[in-house]
Amino acid sequence: MGEVKxxxxxxxxxxHGNFSVHMYVEGDTVVRARPLPGFLHRGFEKLMExxxxxxxxxxxxxxxxxxxxxxxxxxxxxxxxxxxxxxxERAQWIRMIVLELARIASHLMSFxxxxxxxxxxxxxxxxxxxxxxxxxxxxSLTGARVYHMYIxxxxxRKDLTPSIQKSIKETLDYIESRxxxxxxxxxxxxxxxxxxxxxxxxxxxxxxxxxxxxxGLRATGVPYDIRKVDPYLFYDKVEFEVPTATDGDAFSRVYxxxxxxxxxxxxxxxxxxxxxxxxxxVRISDGNALRYRVPKGQAYVHVESTRGEYxxxxxxxxxxxxxxxxxxxxxxxxxxxxIEKYLPGTRIEDVPIWLSTMDVCAPEVDR
Amino acid sequence: MMTIIRVAAVLLTGFFVGLTLEGVSRKIIARIQRRYGPPxxxxxxxxxxxxxxxxxxxxxxxxxxxxxxxxxxxxxxxFVPLGDLVAFPGLDNLFIIVYLFAVGALGMAMGMVGSGxxxxxxxxxxxxxxxxxxxxxxxxxxxxVMYYYKTASVSELMLSQQDSWTLLKMPLxxxxxxxxxxxxxxxxxxxxxxxxxxxxxxxxxELSAKYMGLLMLMHTFSIFVEIGLFxxxxxxxxxxxxxLIKFTVIWIxxxxxxxxxxxxxxxxxxxxxWKVPLGLAFLQALFVLLGWVF
Numbered sequence: 001m002g003e004v005k006x007x008x009x010x011x012x013x014x015x016h017g018n019f020s021v022h023m024y025v026e027g028d029t030v031v032r033a034r035p036l037p038g039f040l041h042r043g044f045e046k047l048m049e050x051x052x053x054x055x056x057x058x059x060x061x062x063x064x065x066x067x068x069x070x071x072x073x074x075x076x077x078x079x080x081x082x083x084x085x086x087x088x089e090r091a092q093w094i095r096m097i098v099l100e101l102a103r104i105a106s107h108l109m110s111f112x113x114x115x116x117x118x119x120x121x122x123x124x125x126x127x128x129x130x131x132x133x134x135x136x137x138x139x140s141l142t143g144a145r146v147y148h149m150y151i152x153x154x155x156x157r158k159d160l161t162p163s164i165q166k167s168i169k170e171t172l173d174y175i176e177s178r179x180x181x182x183x184x185x186x187x188x189x190x191x192x193x194x195x196x197x198x199x200x201x202x203x204x205x206x207x208x209x210x211x212x213x214x215x216g217l218r219a220t221g222v223p224y225d226i227r228k229v230d231p232y233l234f235y236d237k238v239e240f241e242v243p244t245a246t247d248g249d250a251f252s253r254v255y256x257x258x259x260x261x262x263x264x265x266x267x268x269x270x271x272x273x274x275x276x277x278x279x280x281x282v283r284i285s286d287g288n289a290l291r292y293r294v295p296k297g298q299a300y301v302h303v304e305s306t307r308g309e310y311x312x313x314x315x316x317x318x319x320x321x322x323x324x325x326x327x328x329x330x331x332x333x334x335x336x337x338x339i340e341k342y343l344p345g346t347r348i349e350d351v352p353i354w355l356s357t358m359d360v361c362a363p364e365v366d367r
Numbered sequence: 368m369m370t371i372i373r374v375a376a377v378l379l380t381g382f383f384v385g386l387t388l389e390g391v392s393r394k395i396i397a398r399i400q401r402r403y404g405p406p407x408x409x410x411x412x413x414x415x416x417x418x419x420x421x422x423x424x425x426x427x428x429x430x431x432x433x434x435x436x437x438x439x440x441x442x443x444x445x446f447v448p449l450g451d452l453v454a455f456p457g458l459d460n461l462f463i464i465v466y467l468f469a470v471g472a473l474g475m476a477m478g479m480v481g482s483g484x485x486x487x488x489x490x491x492x493x494x495x496x497x498x499x500x501x502x503x504x505x506x507x508x509x510x511x512v513m514y515y516y517k518t519a520s521v522s523e524l525m526l527s528q529q530d531s532w533t534l535l536k537m538p539l540x541x542x543x544x545x546x547x548x549x550x551x552x553x554x555x556x557x558x559x560x561x562x563x564x565x566x567x568x569x570x571x572x573e574l575s576a577k578y579m580g581l582l583m584l585m586h587t588f589s590i591f592v593e594i595g596l597f598x599x600x601x602x603x604x605x606x607x608x609x610x611l612i613k614f615t616v617i618w619i620x621x622x623x624x625x626x627x628x629x630x631x632x633x634x635x636x637x638x639x640x641w642k643v644p645l646g647l648a649f650l651q652a653l654f655v656l657l658g659w660v661f
Contacts, residue, residue, distance in 0.1 A: 004485045005485075006486065008486055011565050012567050013563035013568070014563070014564030014565060014567070015565055023484075027488075041570070115629065116564055117565075118564075118629035118630060119556075119558060119562060119628075119629045119630035120555075120627070120628065120629035121400065121563070121626075122399055122400045122626055122627055125401060125402060126400065126401060129401045129402075185627060189628070189629065191556050191628060191629050191630075191631060192629055194588045194632075194635060195629060195630075195631075195632065260571050346633075348489065348565055348566065349559075349562070349565050349632045349633070352564040352565055353567070363496035
């Protein structure tokens with residue numbers, strides 16, 4: 001049987017988002033693979049140069065759909081770094097709570113989502129239902145469910161009221177009580193083990209060479225987490241662990257995400273306790289609140305997203321608009337070099353598992 | 368004249384009960400997955416809507432294959448006794464049913480390969496490979512039952528279970544038949560041929576409108592044949608109504624199992640079938656030969 005070309009995406013039930021992989025298949029094995037980005041290209045980095053600093057707040061969350069808050073916090077922190085603005089302590093803690101809630105929401109879509117590739121559809125549905133509880137919190141806190149535009153340069157838009165704090169605590173208790181169910185459904189299932197273990201292997205050297213971070217790297221035994229390596233906000237003031245594994249296979253990558261949810265819950269509980277009273281934002285400049293200028297300078301800030309290191313490199317020429325903003329998408333290396341170099345040799349059955357556990361995220365890659 | 372009425376009764380039962388139960392099982396799965404789920408009559412809406420539209424054809428092999436699939440399965444269903452409702456008394460031989468059933472499967476394979484989509488071909492190849500996996504243990508287990516009762520007529524096999532169900536007499540054979548049944552129904556973990564995330568629903572990928580509607584009907588009828596045979600052979604004597612109750616129980620059991628399991632890879636399917644169920648089937652056959660039946 002000769003070589004057959006299969007289109008994996010953009011219209012394919014196994015593909016997440018608007019992305020395509022052209023696979024050349026011999027029998028059941030992929031011999032060549034070509035990633036085709038561009039279906040979702042909106043030119044964010046260029047658009048940002050044409051808009052005011054404040055206007056960009058509505059633009060940046062769109063770069064990453066499942067976890068938009070990392071963009072807001074990167075953008076705000078970069079501006080604060082250039083303008084040397086001291087952000088109120090309470091705002092920093094609230095940012096941490098929002099980031100960790102976003103991490104839980106994203107992981108709740110991501111780790112049960114492996115059920116979509118495996119045919120265990122109960123997982124994704126449960127995950128989506130439980131993620132909705134987190135989105136409810138976002139709605140009451142920010143007024144929006146997915147794109148919050150809540151973390152702004154100088155702090156956050158609104159204070160975290162006691163009633164929202166109460167609902168956060170209740171939601172955390174609920175999600176914690178659901179975790180054993182997920183473990184029974186997915187991680188104790190023997191068929192899941194046979195499908196995921198020793199599949200989509202990624203060794204430490206390859207991960208380091210490609211620049212893969214996040215669970216991809218941590219699954220190979222490297223405890224690399226920006227929250228520990230280069231703490232931002234108040235991550236050095238809370239206690240949490242960075243779960244790692246040594247197998248570097250699909251199973252350990254998915255399982256690490258599951259373990260990280262418990263750590264995020266731990267961080268939020270500590271943050272809610274340690275958060276002092278006070279202001280939640282300061283003004284960037286004394287002039288017009290919508291047309292402020294950022295002093296000349298440049299900065300790189302990075303945060304730990306669910307997919308790895310996520311960073312903004314920002315240059316300001318002292319004007320009303322950014323001179324240049326470059327985004328380091330965490331899933332960039334595995335999506336391009338990874339697919340072209342390491343997807344060949346995979347069987348058709350394992351391609352969705354490969355793409356899903358390597359965190360190929362189309363909106364972030366296309367930008 | 369009576370035969371025509373009986374055949375019509377069998378087919379109408381297959382149509383109404385099959386589609387209703389598919390709707391109910393969608394509702395059950397939805398509740399397990401913490402959703403509200405579609406109404407129980409959703410599958411009727413789907414089938415009628417699909418049949419009322421004009422689809423895209425991929426040549427006469429494609430058209431003919433789908434008709435052959437539906438025709439083959441309808442012909443098979445006419446021979447399956449639904450409790451005491453037997454359309455062709457004396458002709459409900461298990462071998463006739465098994466051979467006729469292959470016509471439907473081959474028709475589907477032909478039509479889907481005729482669509483020219485590589486995903487369809489992969490799906491069909493997987494379906495036929497999977498068939499190789501479950502047919503052998505199933506046939507050994509059923510052959511042991513036929514050997515024990517000295518008949519191949521399905522209604523006689525059913526009527527022979529005067530004192531106790533075959534499932535209780537030959538529990539290993541019953542288990543093997545049930546596991547094979549999951550494979551025939553394409554329930555998880557054996558839904559590898561239609562794996563949506565891997566091969567975009569496999570054989571069904573090029574189906575649209577009325578072609579899809581016809582194949583949905585074929586699927587409903589084949590569920591009736593597969594579970595119906597299991598109920599007749601293993602679950603004791605039943606009349607028309609108790610048959611439907613047993614049928615519902617087995618269908619819901621398969622649905623429940625399916626909703627909490629992921630799917631195997633194709634070689635894992637065959638390996639599994641040729642290891643556990645085949646071993647159990649041989650053991651059951653040995654017990655029957657030795658006369659060790661409860």
